[in-house]
Amino acid sequence: MNTSPQWLGLLANHRDRLETWWQAQSKLITLPYASVDVRDADFKVAPIDTNLFPAGFNNLDEQACQHASTAFKQYWQARDKQIQHIALIMEPHDRNTFYHHHLAILYQIHQAAGFQVSLCYPSTNAPIESILSSQGPIAIHNLDVRDHQLLIDDQPVDAVLSNYDGTSGELSALNTLKIPCFPKQSLGWSTRHKHQNLLHYEQVAKEFGDLLGLDPWRLSPLFHHCRDVNFLAREGEDCLTHHVALLLKAITQKYQAYKIESKPFVVIKSDQGTYGMGVMTVHQPSDVKGLNRRTRTKMSQGKAGKPIQSVVLQEGIPSMITNQSGFPAEQVGYVVGNKLVGSFLRVHPTGNAVSSLNRPGMQFEPYSPSDNEYGAIWSIRLALLAAYREAQACP
Numbered sequence: 001m002n003t004s005p006q007w008l009g010l011l012a013n014h015r016d017r018l019e020t021w022w023q024a025q026s027k028l029i030t031l032p033y034a035s036v037d038v039r040d041a042d043f044k045v046a047p048i049d050t051n052l053f054p055a056g057f058n059n060l061d062e063q064a065c066q067h068a069s070t071a072f073k074q075y076w077q078a079r080d081k082q083i084q085h086i087a088l089i090m091e092p093h094d095r096n097t098f099y100h101h102h103l104a105i106l107y108q109i110h111q112a113a114g115f116q117v118s119l120c121y122p123s124t125n126a127p128i129e130s131i132l133s134s135q136g137p138i139a140i141h142n143l144d145v146r147d148h149q150l151l152i153d154d155q156p157v158d159a160v161l162s163n164y165d166g167t168s169g170e171l172s173a174l175n176t177l178k179i180p181c182f183p184k185q186s187l188g189w190s191t192r193h194k195h196q197n198l199l200h201y202e203q204v205a206k207e208f209g210d211l212l213g214l215d216p217w218r219l220s221p222l223f224h225h226c227r228d229v230n231f232l233a234r235e236g237e238d239c240l241t242h243h244v245a246l247l248l249k250a251i252t253q254k255y256q257a258y259k260i261e262s263k264p265f266v267v268i269k270s271d272q273g274t275y276g277m278g279v280m281t282v283h284q285p286s287d288v289k290g291l292n293r294r295t296r297t298k299m300s301q302g303k304a305g306k307p308i309q310s311v312v313l314q315e316g317i318p319s320m321i322t323n324q325s326g327f328p329a330e331q332v333g334y335v336v337g338n339k340l341v342g343s344f345l346r347v348h349p350t351g352n353a354v355s356s357l358n359r360p361g362m363q364f365e366p367y368s369p370s371d372n373e374y375g376a377i378w379s380i381r382l383a384l385l386a387a388y389r390e391a392q393a394c395p
Helices: 008-013 015-026 062-079 097-112 172-176 194-212 237-257 285-289 293-298 374-393
Strands: 033-040 045-051 085-089 116-120 138-141 149-152 159-162 223-226 266-270 279-282 311-315 329-336 339-347 363-367
Touching: 008 015, 008 374, 015 194, 015 374, 033 374, 045 194, 045 374, 062 097, 062 329, 062 339, 085 097, 085 149, 097 116, 097 138, 116 149, 194 223, 194 311, 194 374, 223 237, 237 266, 237 285, 237 311, 279 285, 329 363, 329 374, 339 374
Parallel strands: 085 116, 085 159, 116 138
Antiparallel strands: 033 045, 033 329, 223 311, 266 279, 266 311, 329 339, 339 363
């Protein structure tokens, strides 16, 4: 992978100064974990999504899982040294074996850190009794909240780690708990909006750029936001067309200023939700008015059938990373507490440099980023800091 010494070299040359700045900033972070999708175009490296309820720990290699175990131990001890028993709240996926594998690895990571862990379904009537793991079945417990405590076999746990992303709404019972419960439910997708996260990231990138005299665009995607959108009814098309035009113009100006020959494009995605649903790529304003019914249907709802009524229009970043087979790839960094514990590559055999790779047919490959991948490392760190500030602004 080629690099641009004009700006990545700036990060390398000021490494000690930046590390001192990061140490001060990272001490503030109280999020338990996150995953960050990073696109690397050589001329810029930036996060395109930050997930606060990550569901891919099964894609990390053994060394990354060991790092995660150490980081979780440090995280929980920093919350309360008396924490021994942790309830892991799962998504209501009773048949998704890939998700079950993720849960099993997250469960084992905590066990390796010395904690007792109990897997808990987000309701009082779990449809399955257990999931499989390499060490045997893991029991699934019903959500049992009484007297401000979450009980497992009538015994209270000390803390809650939620992997339930809130797409279908908050779990009201968790709001009554008087024990540590992270992440807080207001960060779930029933209330969280991507454009708010991007606003925080934009500010963080500016502060970081000011430290070095670096254009924050090198580490930050330009974006716009449209409300009151209904793709099936063709409502909001004027807003989409207008903001696609503005965004393409702004990207073009940056490309011209830095003599970049790539063709600008825009990614339109649901303002809420994950799993790569509700995402499309456009290259000109007229693209949003010529959508066929299949695309409009795809863009009408996200995970769990949640209607898409608001979208983010984000600067498209071409991926210059490929795997050994030449397939386009993007790095996904996993963070525990304030530490990057590992990464993997999301790869798509039928994708290209400008397409979304987070879609059916994607594959995952182990990846160990080197210490000198400054663009990706700082993108992930800045995304984490932005997510922390986002969390602080939530009720």
